[in-house]
Amino acid sequence: MKIKDILENNRVTVSFEVFPPKEWAKIADTKKVIDEMVKYNPAFMSVTYGASGTASGYTTEIANAISKGGITPLSHLTCISSGREKISSVLDELEENGVENVLALRGDIPADYDISAQHSFHHACELVDVIRERGGFCIGGACYPETHPESTNRVDDIEKLKYKVDCGLDFLTSQMFFDNEKFYDFREMCEIKGINVPIIAGIMPITNAKQIKRSVELSNCSLPKKFEKIMERFGEKPEVMKQAGIIYATEQIIDLMANGVNNIHIYTMNKPDVAEQIMKGLSVIINE
Numbered sequence: 001m002k003i004k005d006i007l008e009n010n011r012v013t014v015s016f017e018v019f020p021p022k023e024w025a026k027i028a029d030t031k032k033v034i035d036e037m038v039k040y041n042p043a044f045m046s047v048t049y050g051a052s053g054t055a056s057g058y059t060t061e062i063a064n065a066i067s068k069g070g071i072t073p074l075s076h077l078t079c080i081s082s083g084r085e086k087i088s089s090v091l092d093e094l095e096e097n098g099v100e101n102v103l104a105l106r107g108d109i110p111a112d113y114d115i116s117a118q119h120s121f122h123h124a125c126e127l128v129d130v131i132r133e134r135g136g137f138c139i140g141g142a143c144y145p146e147t148h149p150e151s152t153n154r155v156d157d158i159e160k161l162k163y164k165v166d167c168g169l170d171f172l173t174s175q176m177f178f179d180n181e182k183f184y185d186f187r188e189m190c191e192i193k194g195i196n197v198p199i200i201a202g203i204m205p206i207t208n209a210k211q212i213k214r215s216v217e218l219s220n221c222s223l224p225k226k227f228e229k230i231m232e233r234f235g236e237k238p239e240v241m242k243q244a245g246i247i248y249a250t251e252q253i254i255d256l257m258a259n260g261v262n263n264i265h266i267y268t269m270n271k272p273d274v275a276e277q278i279m280k281g282l283s284v285i286i287n288e
């Protein structure tokens with residue numbers, strides 16, 4: 001099923017992100033994680049691509065496991081380190097496996113990237129062009145409520161986003177954020193700019209102190225005072241921090257829903273118990 005059709009009916013959707021293993025030997029373990037997660041009936045499940053050097057085939061393999069569990073997969077695809085032939089062969093592979101949804105991403109610029117060399121892709125919008133011209137896929141893209149880390153200018157970042165959407169995106173998924181007000185401001189700026197595709201809010205449940213440090217470094221997102229206080233008090237106690245992080249994420253989702261945000265994507269970090277507890281916390285609310 002195409003994700004744009006899942007998002008169309010105005011109902012609340014909660015979807016999950018998972019990542020493939022770094023080595024083939026661990027694929028069975030990741031499939032077990034998927035088997036657990038599909039039980040909570042997410043609207044769809046996305047699987048990341050290429051981060052930490054994982055091969056594209058692992059992404060497709062995990063997308064297949066998601067399909068077998070009866071859930072619609074969304075396959076991420078990055079282009080900065082790939083030529084057009086490689087992208088074309090990954091799209092062939094997805095098509096052959098019946099994967100209809102792609103999150104079109106640039107990817108982070110590798111440390112050894114040679115700016116003077118001729119590259120096939122510079123920005124995600126070029127990948128969107130390729131996928132749209134090929135046809136048959138529902139295409140999503142990334143967006144950044146607190147601006148992309150490389151961008152120094154918020155207005156320019158939204159203008160580039162508008163251009164990317166107009167290249168043929170069907171929906172956007174946001175970077176994680178911990179302060180819902182940042183998301184509401186961003187949503188308003190998108191509306192003003194005429195970005196009209198659904199924007200799925202990305203929520204990262206923080207379950208340990210190390211994770212928050214890494215997440216903030218990678219994503220450029222700010223921490224509200226309320227969250228800092230939770231970290232100060234519970235950060236050194238793993239079980240307590242886990243429960244507090246799950247409750248914080250659940251409260252964030254409830255506030256988003258109360259403010260008319262119907263589509264939520266949970267960065268599960270491959271932890272079925274975290275996904276389970278959030279879904280249990282929302283069990284009645286989700287169907288209101």
Ligand code: FAD
Pocket residue numbers: 047048049050051076077078103104105106107108109122123124125141142143148149150151156157160161163164173174175176202
């Ligand atoms: P772009 O949309 O190309 O934007 C990158 C920067 O370039 C921005 O500053 C933007 O303002 C600017 N820009 C955009 N278009 C233009 C243009 N035409 N001209 C000039 N400047 C422009 N990474 C992975 O490796 N694997 C994953 O699976 C993955 N999944 C992700 C999922 C989500 C929901 C998110 C939010 C991020 C994900 N990432 C993933 C990280 C992502 O690859 C990085 O954030 C990357 O640095 C930017 O990718 P992008 O697609 O947003 O790039």
